[in-house]
Amino acid sequence: MAFSSSNGSEESEMYHAQIHLYKHVYNFVSAMALKSVMELGIADIIHNNGKPITLSELASSLKLHPSKISVLHRFLRLLTHNGFFAKTKVQEEEAYVLTPPSKLLITTKPTCLAPIVKGALHSSSLDMWHSSKKWFTEDKGLTLYETATNESFWAFLNGNHDSLIMFQEAMAADSHMFKLALKECKHVFENLESLVDVGGGIGGVTKLINEAFPHMKCIVFDQPQVVANCSGNENLSFVGGDMFKSIPSADAVLLKWVLHDWNDELSLKILKNCKEAISHKGKKGKVIIIDIAIDEESDDPELTELKLDYDLVMLTMFNGKERGKKEWENLIYEAGFSNYKITPICGFKSLIEVYP
Numbered sequence: 001m002a003f004s005s006s007n008g009s010e011e012s013e014m015y016h017a018q019i020h021l022y023k024h025v026y027n028f029v030s031a032m033a034l035k036s037v038m039e040l041g042i043a044d045i046i047h048n049n050g051k052p053i054t055l056s057e058l059a060s061s062l063k064l065h066p067s068k069i070s071v072l073h074r075f076l077r078l079l080t081h082n083g084f085f086a087k088t089k090v091q092e093e094e095a096y097v098l099t100p101p102s103k104l105l106i107t108t109k110p111t112c113l114a115p116i117v118k119g120a121l122h123s124s125s126l127d128m129w130h131s132s133k134k135w136f137t138e139d140k141g142l143t144l145y146e147t148a149t150n151e152s153f154w155a156f157l158n159g160n161h162d163s164l165i166m167f168q169e170a171m172a173a174d175s176h177m178f179k180l181a182l183k184e185c186k187h188v189f190e191n192l193e194s195l196v197d198v199g200g201g202i203g204g205v206t207k208l209i210n211e212a213f214p215h216m217k218c219i220v221f222d223q224p225q226v227v228a229n230c231s232g233n234e235n236l237s238f239v240g241g242d243m244f245k246s247i248p249s250a251d252a253v254l255l256k257w258v259l260h261d262w263n264d265e266l267s268l269k270i271l272k273n274c275k276e277a278i279s280h281k282g283k284k285g286k287v288i289i290i291d292i293a294i295d296e297e298s299d300d301p302e303l304t305e306l307k308l309d310y311d312l313v314m315l316t317m318f319n320g321k322e323r324g325k326k327e328w329e330n331l332i333y334e335a336g337f338s339n340y341k342i343t344p345i346c347g348f349k350s351l352i353e354v355y356p
């Protein structure tokens, strides 16, 4: 938003500033309206309808109380304005269709990101923000999450089976986007006989790699409680362990959305263990990192804002961070690697090939 008005009056500048502030105060409304629409399953209803759906058809499909039809209309008005739905006419009546972002909420599609909306906007992810003043004024070396709840987010997940499942399902959902990216970066995985996906969760990414390269021996390595009920196949196995202690050997180690959960000191420890894991039998393999790389100069401001939002989420939940290109370089060289290559993938992440 431009703050200097054409006539340059102080009042006009103040009015613009006011709009800017209010808009940011109410940013949460779009997020929460999106969450409501996701919980109601509106994308599935419109998708299953097979043609544009009128408000009354949608309300009857949702079995809404008549008093809530106008409420639904107002939710859809905001989300249509924000690009989540589009409007058309069916026999002179207004009807809604899905747009590319709301198609990502269709639960029968593998590309469904509803689990991310559910997890990221769950009260267990949001409530901590009310403790930020306390966090800022203390120096106990705690995350905001720990300040608010007296436990780490990892401990919370480990003590709450439903939340652990919710988190792992969100991670697996995000991984499906990687199927598209795999077409562009197939060469990165070609000629590898084995790969270990460190912090691989319930195997979202590795299952895609296993489909594309069925002869590659793949291990999903994660905490024992995460992989306990996972089953693989001849070339896909699940191993429980601690990446801070040791990592199974392989030609390549994959780290997707792992290093941003940790500060530099702990990320270095993980990377050094990865270097050890790819240096077996005199071989020199590679580490493949999939994470965000902040690039304020080249990225458009909307993309940078998303990356900076993620940086604060990682900071507050885990004491982690999103890194810029120079920060990645420093971390990679400090861990004892000699070369690396960054390629943007999946819209807002990057694939970083790292060589000993």
Ligand SMILES: C[S@@+](CC[C@H](N)C(=O)[O-])C[C@H]1O[C@@H](n2cnc3c(N)ncnc32)[C@H](O)[C@@H]1O
Pocket (backbone or CB within 6 Å): 171, 172, 174, 175, 198, 199, 200, 201, 202, 204, 205, 221, 222, 223, 226, 241, 242, 243, 244, 255, 256, 257, 258, 261
């Ligand atoms: C943000 S998730 C990423 C999951 C997966 N790579 C993905 O992108 O879908 C981070 C993962 O690191 C795992 N993790 C945390 N601490 C770990 C440890 N000490 N050893 C192994 N895995 C760990 C978590 O259980 C979680 O599955």
Ligand SMILES: O=C1c2ccc(O)cc2O[C@@H](O)[C@@H]1c1ccc(O)cc1
Pocket (backbone or CB within 6 Å): 115, 116, 118, 119, 120, 125, 163, 166, 167, 168, 170, 171, 257, 258, 260, 261, 313, 314, 317
């Ligand atoms: O999207 C989320 C995310 C993504 C990557 C990561 O390493 C950690 C994450 O934690 C939150 O920021 C957020 C999320 C939180 C809780 C949940 O059940 C799912 C996602």
